[in-house]
Structure formats: structure tokens, C-alpha cells
Amino acid sequence: MDACLADNGLFYCISITHPVVFVALAAAIVAVFGIAFQRKTAREKNSIDFEESYKKNTNIKNAMLEIYSLNESKVRALIKDDGSVDDNDKSVIAIRRVLNEWERAATAISHQVYDNQYLYQIYGTTVLNLFDVLHPFITARQNKNSRLYINFQLLAVDWIIKRKRDEGYNYPKQLKEAQQHIHYYCDHKNAKGSLIELRKGYDKLKEVMDSMYDKR
Known part of the structure; x- marks a missing residue:
């Protein structure tokens, strides 16, 4: 073995003296790439579905039509002084329906069930517009x-x-x-102080969104 190492190097000598090691390594590499490819394919299929x-x-189509008729001021008007909303209001029903749908989708993305990049390319503008208009409603509900x-x-x-x-x-x-504060909470939901991190994230986000609203 020493002579082989001196003349040919470690990998060559192992391949000659222990060929099973290389076969096992190659099989492991193929398996890893195969699993990764299958998961990516599954995410893409789930995203298409x-x-x-x-x-x-x-129901989503009709709810989106209702939301398209709203702007941020109208959404703020739906929120009562105590932060509650009228559960029977058609706009509130539409907002909840769409937000619930996207909450499920966002959860699936976070667990890599859906492909983040694929849905971003298709629905990026939709999600950003929804958040821009509906963030007062989201904030009011999160206070509860x-x-x-x-x-x-x-x-x-x-x-x-992005x-x-x-x-x-x-x-x-x-x-x-x-983003950092909210990500921390999502990654450490049961950790001590995680809710404090979440609240910090909400406060920072509120600063940004209120600033954008005031400039309009």
C-alpha cells in the first residue's frame, strides 16, 4: 500500500485495494441526487396543481374581484376602533377567504411542499399587491x-x-x-422569547408599511 501511495496517490490505491468503497460511494451519490431530483419534481408538480x-x-375568483374594488383606506375603514371587524361584511369575508388560501400556500412553501421560485414568478405581483392593500387588516387581526x-x-x-x-x-x-425577527419566530416557535421576536418583527414591519402609506 505504501508503495502504491508513493507512486499513484491515495484515491487510486483505495480503488485498487478496496473497490467496494468506491462502488458504495458512487451509489450513495446517485441516491442523493436522485432523491433531490424527485423532491424538486414533486414540488413543481404540487405547485402546478x-x-x-x-x-x-x-370562490377565490369572486373574492379577488371584491378585493380589487378595495384600497388601503377602504380596508382600514373595515376595522372598528377595538380592532374587530364585521364578520358578515362581504369585503371581510372575501379578504379572509383569500388570506386563508394564501396562508395555506405560504405554509406549504415554507415546508418545501411547493416550489418558492415557481410560485414567485407566477404570483409574485399578486401576493405583493394583496399584502400592500390588506396589511391593515392583517395587523388588526394579529393584535387579537x-x-x-x-x-x-x-x-x-x-x-x-426579492x-x-x-x-x-x-x-x-x-x-x-x-424578516429576521419573523423568521426567528417561525424557526423557534417553542423557544423562550420567540413571541417577543415576533412582536419586534411586526413593529418593524408596521414602521415600513405605515411609512409607505403616509407617502401616498
Whole structure:
């Protein structure tokens, strides 16, 4: 073995003296890449299925038409002084329906069931517009239950930052800070202080969104 090492190097000598090692290594590499490819294919298929279901969902179509008639001021008007809303209001029903649909999708994206990039390319503008208009509603509901719509909110923040980067624009540093705080909560939900991190994220995000609203 020593003579072989001196003349040919480690890998060659192992391949000669222990060929099974290389066979096993090659099989492991093929298996890893195969699993990764299968998972990617599954994510893409699931994403296509979501896209088809979303397009054909009559309830979602009608809810989106209702939301298209709203702007941020009208959404704020739906929220009562105590932060509650009229559960029977048609706009509130539409908002909840769409937010619930996207909360499920965002959760699936976070668990890599759906392909993030695929859905961003198709629905990036839709999600960003929804968040832009509906964030007062989301904030009001989160004051009652801080965990509501958290995955959708984080998806929107991630995609806002991605869109700004893609377009070559800077984004407010508070937005990145909000992203970090909310991501921390999502990754450490049961950890001590995680809710404090979540609240910090919400506060930073509120600064950004209120600033954008005031400039309009």
C-alpha cells in the first residue's frame, strides 16, 4: 500500500485495494441526487396543481374581484376602533377567504411542499399587491391573535425583498430586520422569547408599511 501511495496517490490505491468503497460511494451519490431530483419534481408538480386549483376556484375568483374594488383606506375603514371587524361584511369575508388560501400556500412553501421560485414568478405581483392593500387588516387581526397569517406575511416580506433586489432597488433596513425577527419566530416557535421576536418583527414591519402609506 505504501508503495502504491508513493507512486499513484491515495484515491487510486483505495480503488485498487478496496473497490467496494468506491462502488458504495458512487451509489450513495446517485441516491442523493436522485432523491433531490424527485423532491424538486414533486414540488413543481404540487405547485402546478395549486396554480390550476387557484385559477379554477370560483370562490377565490369572486373574492379577488371584491378585493380589487378595495384600497388601503377602504380596508382600514373595515376595522372598528377595538380592532374587530364585521364578520358578515362581504369585503371581510372575501379578504379572509383569500388570506386563508394564501396562508395555506405560504405554509406549504415554507415546508418545501411547493416550489418558492415557481410560485414567485407566477404570483409574485399578486401576493405583493394583496399584502400592500390588506396589511391593515392583517395587523388588526394579529393584535387579537399574533399567529394569524404569519406565514403569508413572511412570504410577502421575503418576496418584497426579492423583488427589490431583482429590480436593483434598495429596501428599508427595517424590512430586513422584520424578516429576521419573523423568521426567528417561525424557526423557534417553542423557544423562550420567540413571541417577543415576533412582536419586534411586526413593529418593524408596521414602521415600513405605515411609512409607505403616509407617502401616498
